[in-house]
Amino acid sequence: MKALLSSTSVVCAMVASTAWGGEIWVTNEKDDTVSVIDTDTLEVIKTYETGERPRGITFSKDFSRLYICASDSDAVQVMDPETGKILHDLPSGEDPEQFVLHPDDTHLYIANEDDAITTVVNTQTRKVVAQIDVGVEPEGMAVSPDGKIAITTSETTNMAHWIDTQTQQLFANTLVDSRPRHAEFAKDGSEMWVSSEIGGTLTVFDTATQTERAKISLDVKGVHPDRVQPVGFEFTTNDTHAFVALGPSNHIAVVNAGTFEVEEYILVGRRVWHMAFNADKSRLFTTNGVSGDVTVIDVASRKALKSIKVGRFPWGAAFRPSP
Amino acid sequence: MTVNHMIRTSWALALCLVCSVGRAEITLDVGYLKIAVPTPPTLSDLDPIPENNGLAGAETGLQDNLTTGKFLGQGYTLTHETVPEGDDPLAKAAEMLAASPFLILDAPAETLLAIADLPQAQNALLFNATAGDLSLRDADCRANLLHTLPSDVMRTDALAQVLVKKRWNDLVMITGVFPKDIAYAEAIRRSLRKFGLTLSDEKIWDAGADMRRTAAQEIPLFTQDFGDYDALIIADELHDFGRYVLYNTWAARPVVGSEGLSARTWYPVIEQWGASQLQSRFEEQHNREMTSQDYAAWAAIRTLGEAMTRTNSTDIKTLRDYILSDAFELAGFKGRPLTYRTWNGQLRQPIALVHPRALVAQAPLEGFLHQTNELDSLGLDRPESKCEAY
Numbered sequence: 001m002k003a004l005l006s007s008t009s010v011v012c013a014m015v016a017s018t019a020w021g022g023e024i025w026v027t028n029e030k031d032d033t034v035s036v037i038d039t040d041t042l043e044v045i046k047t048y049e050t051g052e053r054p055r056g057i058t059f060s061k062d063f064s065r066l067y068i069c070a071s072d073s074d075a076v077q078v079m080d081p082e083t084g085k086i087l088h089d090l091p092s093g094e095d096p097e098q099f100v101l102h103p104d105d106t107h108l109y110i111a112n113e114d115d116a117i118t119t120v121v122n123t124q125t126r127k128v129v130a131q132i133d134v135g136v137e138p139e140g141m142a143v144s145p146d147g148k149i150a151i152t153t154s155e156t157t158n159m160a161h162w163i164d165t166q167t168q169q170l171f172a173n174t175l176v177d178s179r180p181r182h183a184e185f186a187k188d189g190s191e192m193w194v195s196s197e198i199g200g201t202l203t204v205f206d207t208a209t210q211t212e213r214a215k216i217s218l219d220v221k222g223v224h225p226d227r228v229q230p231v232g233f234e235f236t237t238n239d240t241h242a243f244v245a246l247g248p249s250n251h252i253a254v255v256n257a258g259t260f261e262v263e264e265y266i267l268v269g270r271r272v273w274h275m276a277f278n279a280d281k282s283r284l285f286t287t288n289g290v291s292g293d294v295t296v297i298d299v300a301s302r303k304a305l306k307s308i309k310v311g312r313f314p315w316g317a318a319f320r321p322s323p
Numbered sequence: 324m325t326v327n328h329m330i331r332t333s334w335a336l337a338l339c340l341v342c343s344v345g346r347a348e349i350t351l352d353v354g355y356l357k358i359a360v361p362t363p364p365t366l367s368d369l370d371p372i373p374e375n376n377g378l379a380g381a382e383t384g385l386q387d388n389l390t391t392g393k394f395l396g397q398g399y400t401l402t403h404e405t406v407p408e409g410d411d412p413l414a415k416a417a418e419m420l421a422a423s424p425f426l427i428l429d430a431p432a433e434t435l436l437a438i439a440d441l442p443q444a445q446n447a448l449l450f451n452a453t454a455g456d457l458s459l460r461d462a463d464c465r466a467n468l469l470h471t472l473p474s475d476v477m478r479t480d481a482l483a484q485v486l487v488k489k490r491w492n493d494l495v496m497i498t499g500v501f502p503k504d505i506a507y508a509e510a511i512r513r514s515l516r517k518f519g520l521t522l523s524d525e526k527i528w529d530a531g532a533d534m535r536r537t538a539a540q541e542i543p544l545f546t547q548d549f550g551d552y553d554a555l556i557i558a559d560e561l562h563d564f565g566r567y568v569l570y571n572t573w574a575a576r577p578v579v580g581s582e583g584l585s586a587r588t589w590y591p592v593i594e595q596w597g598a599s600q601l602q603s604r605f606e607e608q609h610n611r612e613m614t615s616q617d618y619a620a621w622a623a624i625r626t627l628g629e630a631m632t633r634t635n636s637t638d639i640k641t642l643r644d645y646i647l648s649d650a651f652e653l654a655g656f657k658g659r660p661l662t663y664r665t666w667n668g669q670l671r672q673p674i675a676l677v678h679p680r681a682l683v684a685q686a687p688l689e690g691f692l693h694q695t696n697e698l699d700s701l702g703l704d705r706p707e708s709k710c711e712a713y
Contacts, residue, residue, distance in 0.1 A: 114603055116390055136390045137600055155597060156654065157391040158632065173394040175632065178654040179597075198654040224697060226659040248658070 021322035024276050024285045025081070026294055027054035027068060028311025034068065034079075035294075035310040037285065039278040039319075042296055042306050048084030051077050056098040056141075057316040060123075061105040066318070067123070069096040069110070076110060076121065082323060091128050093119035098182075098316075100141040100150065102165065109150045109163070111138035118152045118161070120168060130168035134161045140194065142183035144207065153180035153194055160194050160203075162210060172210045176203045181231045182274075186239045186257060195230040197247060202230055204260065214260040221265075223249045232274030236299060237281045243297070245272040245286060252286060254302055264302050268295035276317035287314035347398025351637045352423035353624055355381050355403040356438075358412045358430035363501060365563040377429045377452055378403055379609045380617030381624050383601075386608070388628035397631055401624070417443045424448060424639050427623045429616070432456040432463075439465040448643055450623035453616055456506065457513075460667040460703050464710035469646070469668040471626065472619035475507055477702035478586040479514035481674035481686030482556075482579060484700070487518050488688055491553035491577070495524040497545075497568065498558040507581065508558035522556075524549050528564050542571035549574065556580040583678065586686070589618035590677045595685075596658040622655055622670060626663075629653050647713075658685065659698065667710040671698040 023045070024037040032054060036046040051070025058067050059081070066079040067090075075089040076096055092099075093112035096119075100109050107129065110119045118138055120130040135157025142151040143165070150163040153176070160183060162172040177199020184193050191213065192205040204214040218228050229247035235257065236243065244253040248271050254264040269288025272295070276285050283305070284297040293307045294314060355378055362372065373379065381401060388399045404419060406412045412430065416438040419426055424447035428435055432454045439449055449468045451459060455475035459468070486494065494515065498508040508525075515522050526545065546555065546568075555572060557580040559565035565582035577583060591602065591612040601621075605613040613621075630642045630651065645651055647668075652660035657673040664671055676684040687697040699705070 113600060114607075135394065136387050137597065154391075155600075156387055157394070158654075159391070159394060161394070170394075175395075178652050178660060198652060198660045226696075226698075 020279050022279045023320050023322060024278070024294070025057055025059075025066065025318045025320065026285075026287055026310050026314045027057045027316040029053055029055055029289070029313040029315040031311035031313070032070075033311045034066075035314070037294060037308055037310070038322075039283065039285075042308055044308060044310060046084065047311065048079065050079070050086070051075055051089075055315045056096070057318045058099065058101050059318055059320050060101070063320040065123075066320075067099065067101065067108060069099055069316075071095050071097055071113070076108060078123070081320065088126070090121050090123060090126055091119075092121060093117055093128070093131065097139050098141045100143045102143050102150070103145065103147040107165075109141050109143060109152070111141050111152055113137050113139060113155075116154070118150075118163065132161075132163060132168060132170065134170070135159050135173075140181055140183040142185055142192065144185045144189040144192075146189055149185075149189075149192075149207070151183045151185075151192060151194075153183050155179045155181065155197075158196075160192070160205070174205065174210050174212075177201045177215075182233060184233060184235065184242075186235055186242070193233070193242065195233055195244065197229040197231055200225055200228050200230065202233070202242070202244065202255065216255055216260050216262070218244065218246060218253050218262060220246065220249045220251050220253075223251070231272075234275050234277060234284070236277075243275060243284055243299075245275060247271055247273070248290075250288075252284075252297065266297055266302055266304055268297070268304055269293045269307055273315050274317050276319045278319060279321055285317055287317050289313045289315060346396065347392065348396035349631075349635070349637050350398035350400060351425065351627060351631050352400045352402065353381075353385075353627060354419040354423050354426040355401060355620070356412075356416055356419055356426060356428055356430070357403070357405040358428075358434050359405055359408045360431055361408060363561060363563075365561055367562075367566060369566075370562060373611055373614070375609070376614055377427075377616040377620040379605070379611075380452075380613065380619070380621035381427055383605045383608055383613075383617070384621040384624035384628065386604075387621075387625060388631075391628065391632055395632065395635070397635070399624075399628065399631075413437055413441060417441055420444055420447050425627055426450070427452050427620055429453045429620075432459055435459065435468065436463060436465065439468045446639060448627075448639055450620075450626070452619035452623050455510075457510065457703065460669050460708060460710065462709040464667045464708075464712050466668075466712040469623075469626070469663060469670070471622040471670045472615065473588050473672060473674060474669060474702050475510035476513060477669075477672075478588070478674055479507070479510040480517065480701045481586040481676060482511075482584070483514040483518040483520060484686050484688045484691050485584065485676050485684055486515075486520055486554065486579070488684075488690070489554075491579075492520055493551075493553045494520060494522050494556055495526075495549045495552045496522060496556040496558060496580070497526050497528050497565075499561065499563055499565075500527065500529050501561050501563075503560040504558045504581075507560045511556055511558060511580065523552060528559070537567075539567050539571050542568050543573045546571075547573040552576060554579050557582045584683055585677055587675050587677055588615035588672075589613055590615070590675055590682075592677050592680065592682050593656075593675050595682070596656050598656040601656050622653065622661065622672075625655075626653055626670070664699070664703075664705070666705045666713055667703060667708050668713065669702060671696065673698065674701060
């Protein structure tokens with residue numbers, strides 16, 4: 001009874017600490033589903049079916065549409081998040097793995113992993129606008145806040161490819177360490193960060209010159225460097241810190257984005273892939289592929305609060321406010 | 324600075340990158356030489372060895388290199404030759420080395436050494452993509468010969484780790500009569516000693532012996548006098564009789580080694596760590612599944628590609644130095660960076676433990692520790708190797 005009481009009070013404290021409600025949507029790669037987690041109760045409230053091998057996931061600006069990379073269905077699916085119904089598929093090219101929605105809320109930039117191509121799709125007309133040749137196994141996708149630059153990282157070519165979104169042409173190709181997996185712009189677009197899974201590093205580029213500003217090595221005590229494999233990452237409020245998923249080392253690194261120093265490592269579930277924040281970025285939800293759960297991290301205290309069981313091999317994560 | 328201005332500036336800065344797409348400024352020419360050897364007949368024809376075994380992997384690796392190279396103004400070519408049985412492999416090797424010092428080899432150990440010792444090979448970089456012989460990583464090593472195929476002992480060490488983990492300590496073995504079987508059996512004995520396991524009995528499967536019924540009918544009798552044991556090891560690297568042993572043993576015990584639970588360099592069931600992407604890329608290009616030999620040839624040409632990407636050089640010394648340096652790492656779809664052992668030129672790599680339908684484990688297994696790199700718990704470690712060429 002005492003245990004029950006204390007756990008209840010923990011939940012109450014959690015509810016009180018959150019400014020407003022929301023949901024984290026998680027793709028389950030080997031279950032062909034999305035799980036919806038309530039960011040206040042920290043429970044799975046809904047599970048919807050998707051196409052085969054869902055990975056990348058993102059919402060439209062007004063959160064009325066959910067885009068899902070159904071990799072093995074060779075489609076980007078558009079779901080109505082109110083009903084969980086798939087409204088239609090978008091032409092996506094083969095094997096879409098990750099994508100990014102342009103700030104114009106219309107164009108999706110999609111990495112076609114098997115084809116060494118980035119496909120640009122207009123979500124309104126449902127037409128392919130452009131296909132851009134990139135390196136082998138494109139995966140990480142990012143777009144600058146002003147929408148002028150899109151990035152594709154290619155895992156086997158080991159490059160970040162810089163796309164001019166007006167001409168849909170590459171204007172630079174920059175080498176990074178082995179197996180780049182994820183890219184994000186930071187600090188109003190002045191920096192572009194890339195994680196290298198096998199290289200075990202993050203490369204920070206100066207956007208204006210596409211030159212390397214810093215390289216951050218990650219090193220978890222007691223874990224062989226080979227197993228410290230940075231993949232997804234997200235920035236905290238004002239981009240002061242990056243929270244970086246380290247794959248099979250089962251940790252999240254907290255990197256100071258000003259000094260480029262690693263401040264902390266947080267133990268989470270097994271083979272952590274990607275993550276999403278709640279509404280006020282007070283909590284971070286990480287997808288743990290092998291353990292099949294989502295770890296909730298309190299951002300201020302940098303402590304893991306809870307693990308939430310989802311489907312098999314959770315991969316992508318996206319936030320939307322409660323309807 | 325406006326963003327438009329920013330993009331214009333970056334266009335100018337990136338100009339050389341843009342104009343170089345599709346037009347190589349430097350090109351690396353790679354040779355692939357196969358020395359044909361006779362293959363003894365096997366009981367089953369179910370799994371023919373593909374004609375382009377190995378070469379197909381090099382071709383897929385070439386494509387990967389070309390895609391990367393087009394963004395850097397770097398080109399690659401691949402020239403392949405086969406020396407028919409009975410012809411002189413050394414003459415052809417010398418001819419190819421005159422054209423390019425980078426040569427991937429599909430040849431038995433003694434031919435590899437003869438090629439490595441050619442005067443034309445002294446300033447060359449050769450890749451052994453087919454021979455698992457321990458001696459090539461030991462006293463017979465050569466400074467100009469790297470090995471992308473794991474040694475037999477790397478594979479048998481991987482198997483032994485699983486046996487230790489499963490506590491299958493009491494083992495018996497059936498060995499074929501071909502040289503590859505005998506070499507594999509020797510590697511098994513070495514690995515069992517290394518990991519403190521017991522080989523309590525051994526038998527030889529001699530197809531020439533008095534086998535009057537089918538193998539399936541012979542196996543129960545053949546295995547009856549093993550008595551009790553934990554697992555049966557098959558040393559049948561040509562895949563002749565081993566496939567008939569499973570489910571036909573007298574005792575109900577697992578079969579491991581060349582059949583059953585098997586340690587492989589590469590196998591179609593490997594799908595983790597992005598491997599399914601390499602598998603599907605390969606299958607699309609060649610209409611068949613990727614073998615270990617394909618993987619080793621892929622790794623060889625990708626090694627050269629990775630070194631050229633990072634050094635922007637085709638100079639043999641620059642590339643060799645980079646490949647053997649701490650900076651080198653190859654993303655080989657095995658969940659860890661692949662690097663070369665600086666004491667014998669062997670490519671370090673995890674080894675898959677598979678059955679025909681799934682991956683069972685990946686060695687090094689958790690708990691098998693090493694003072695510098697757990698991958699060195701597989702195969703000849705620095706203090707054990709008698710290689711002095713490096």
